[in-house]
Amino acid sequence: xxxxxxxxxSLSASLGETVNIECLASEDIYSDLAWYQQKPGxxxxxxxxxxxxxxxxxxxRFSGSGSGTQYxxxxxxxxxxxxxxxxxxxxxNYPLTxxxxxxxxxx
Amino acid sequence: EVQLVESGxxxxxxxxxxxxxxxxxxxxxxNYGMAWVRQAPTKGLEWVATxxxxxxxxxxxxxxxxxxxxxxxxxxxxxxxxxxxxRSEDTATxxxxxxxxWFAYWGQGTLVTVSS
Numbered sequence: 262x263x264x265x266x267x268x269x270x271s272l273s274a275s276l277g278e279t280v281n282i283e284c285l286a287s288e289d290i291y292s293d294l295a296w297y298q299q300k301p302g303x304x305x306x307x308x309x310x311x312x313x314x315x316x317x318x319x320x321x322r323f324s325g326s327g328s329g330t331q332y333x334x335x336x337x338x339x340x341x342x343x344x345x346x347x348x349x350x351x352x353x354n355y356p357l358t359x360x361x362x363x364x365x366x367x368x
Numbered sequence: 369e370v371q372l373v374e375s376g377x378x379x380x381x382x383x384x385x386x387x388x389x390x391x392x393x394x395x396x397x398x399n400y401g402m403a404w405v406r407q408a409p410t411k412g413l414e415w416v417a418t419x420x421x422x423x424x425x426x427x428x429x430x431x432x433x434x435x436x437x438x439x440x441x442x443x444x445x446x447x448x449x450x451x452x453x454x455r456s457e458d459t460a461t462x463x464x465x466x467x468x469x470w471f472a473y474w475g476q477g478t479l480v481t482v483s484s
Contacts, residue, residue, distance in 0.1 A: 295470035297413075304463060304474040305413065316472065348413055352469035356429045357403075357415035 263287050263351050267360030273368045274339050282334045282363045284349035289329050293353035296325055296334045299362075300345045308347075309334065341367060370394040370473045372464045377478030380454055390447040390464030390475055397445035398422070401468030404438060404449050406460035407477075414460070417449065418468050431457075454482045 264287040274280045284294065292312035297305040307316045309325035312332055322337040336343055344367055349360040376388040388404070404416040417438040418427045426438050437450040447464055459482045465471035 293469070297471075299413075304476055305471070306474070307470060307472050310470040310472075350413070350415075350470065355418075355427050357418070357469070359413040359415070362412050 262356055263290060263354055263358050265349055265351055265358050265360040267349055267363055269363060270361065271364040271366070273366045275368045276339055276341065278339045280336045280339060280365065282336075282347050282349075282365075284327075284332045284334075284360050286330045286332070286351055286353075290351045290353035292328055293351055294325070294327070294332050295350045295352065296323075297348045297350065298343075298345045299348065305348065336365075339367070370466065372466065372473055372475035374462065374464050374475045374478040377462065377480045379481045379483065381484050382455060382482055384454055385450070385452045386454060386480060387451070388449040388462055388464075388478060388480070390449075392445045392447065392464075392466070395466070397440075398442040400466050402438075402440060402447045403465045403468065403471065404447075405463045405465050405471065405474075406458075407463070408457075408460045411460075416462070419447070420468065451480070454480075456482050458482050 266285040268283045294312045296309040299305040313325045324335045346362045346364045348362050371393045373391045380386045401420050403418040419438045435453045439448045461477040461479050463477045464475040466473040
């Protein structure tokens with residue numbers, strides 16, 4: 262199984278700040294990576310697929326990058342509505358696997 | 369508007385069975401692979417099973433293989449998850465999702481609690 266190591270586990274940042282969340286795959290996943298946002302009590306929402314493609318309707322302050330085994334999600338100009346837990350997911354191989362999540366709070 | 373509405377969750381005893389349903393609307397159901405993803409209370413996301421657009425191919429995580437069966441009825445635009453021999457570790461909110469690889473749409477989830 263491909264293991265997805267996500268960091269940090271939690272993050273506190275100020276409004277307007279830029280934050281980065283990292284995801285490290287245990288083997289090359291060839292950019293087969295998605296990012297999700299899950300707000301408290303809600304279903305996850307797709308933000309990014311194919312490592313850097315923005316899902317329709319997602320604000321442009323979200324961006325994804327990376328290749329091989331290393332990927333990151335960047336949030337520019339942090340807004341209060343960005344408080345959520347963020348997950349990465351690889352779909353290069355079955356079983357599909359998720360990172361353990363990054364809980365983002367406002368400082 | 370894409371809608372996925374799960375049903376069938378609840379409290380079930382260990383070793384018993386339960387069948388989840390997901391009613392899909394707002395898109396051509398028969399054109400898309402579908403999947404179930406679960407989330408144990410206060411835990412992360414865990415992929416459970418995927419079915420191809422026509423039902424000809426299915427994939428499962430090892431811990432549910434032989435116990436769970438994913439299926440679909442394209443005429444009814446409905447996805448199913450038959451869960452047998454349930455264990456306490458299957459306790460989770462089960463989400464119906466669209467697409468086979470990344471998950472663009474999610475239902476609201478249905479909670480399955482396995483407990484005596």
